[in-house]
Amino acid sequence: DTTQGLPLASLTKGNDVIQLMNQAGYDLMTAGNHEFDFGTDAFLKNVSLAQFPVLAANIYKDGKLLLAGTQEETDGCHVIIERKGKKIGFFGLTTTATASATNPEDIQGVTFTDEIETAKAEIGHLEEAGADVVIVVAHMGDTTGGAPCTSEDLANAMTGAYKGKLDAIIDEHSHTQE
Numbered sequence: 001d002t003t004q005g006l007p008l009a010s011l012t013k014g015n016d017v018i019q020l021m022n023q024a025g026y027d028l029m030t031a032g033n034h035e036f037d038f039g040t041d042a043f044l045k046n047v048s049l050a051q052f053p054v055l056a057a058n059i060y061k062d063g064k065l066l067l068a069g070t071q072e073e074t075d076g077c078h079v080i081i082e083r084k085g086k087k088i089g090f091f092g093l094t095t096t097a098t099a100s101a102t103n104p105e106d107i108q109g110v111t112f113t114d115e116i117e118t119a120k121a122e123i124g125h126l127e128e129a130g131a132d133v134v135i136v137v138a139h140m141g142d143t144t145g146g147a148p149c150t151s152e153d154l155a156n157a158m159t160g161a162y163k164g165k166l167d168a169i170i171d172e173h174s175h176t177q178e
Contacts, residue, residue, distance in 0.1 A: 001032035030092030055092025089131030091122035141173030
């Protein structure tokens with residue numbers, strides 16, 4: 001929800017916020033439901049302005065990954081950032097509730113796939129790519145945000161072959177502090 005909310009963001013449909021994030025040296029971000037408040041095209045323009053990866057592994061448009069090919073350094077799903085000799089794999093998830101939490105006209109043709117199944121697939125991709133650590137940057141929230149799948153649900157679903165493979169969940173959306 002970085003590109004909406006304040007007059008600075010509204011006046012430029014989020015462009016100025018992305019420029020500020022570029023100057024601040026952000027490493028990455030994931031799409032929130034309010035990234036679509038100005039429409040899918042405005043969101044994609046903001047992604048193209050970002051000098052850092054924007055991740056959304058579970059957002060598709062017309063059957064194709066929404067962010068595929070929008071940035072050179074990422075496939076739109078995940079990225080590996082190396083720090084102190086460790087390969088840290090990040091992937092992005094956006095709540096499926098976005099489909100009903102924004103104006104339907106702004107997201108025509110956009111679909112949001114299951115967060116848990118997407119996470120399992122992304123864990124596999126990042127392991128294959130050699131990630132030492134796997135972190136999801138999510139916009140899912142907790143039960144106060146009304147999300148159909150919360151970050152706690154995601155953590156609890158990492159059982160069996162996935163137990164211990166998701167090292168951290170960095171989440172937003174609910175505006176609660178833990």
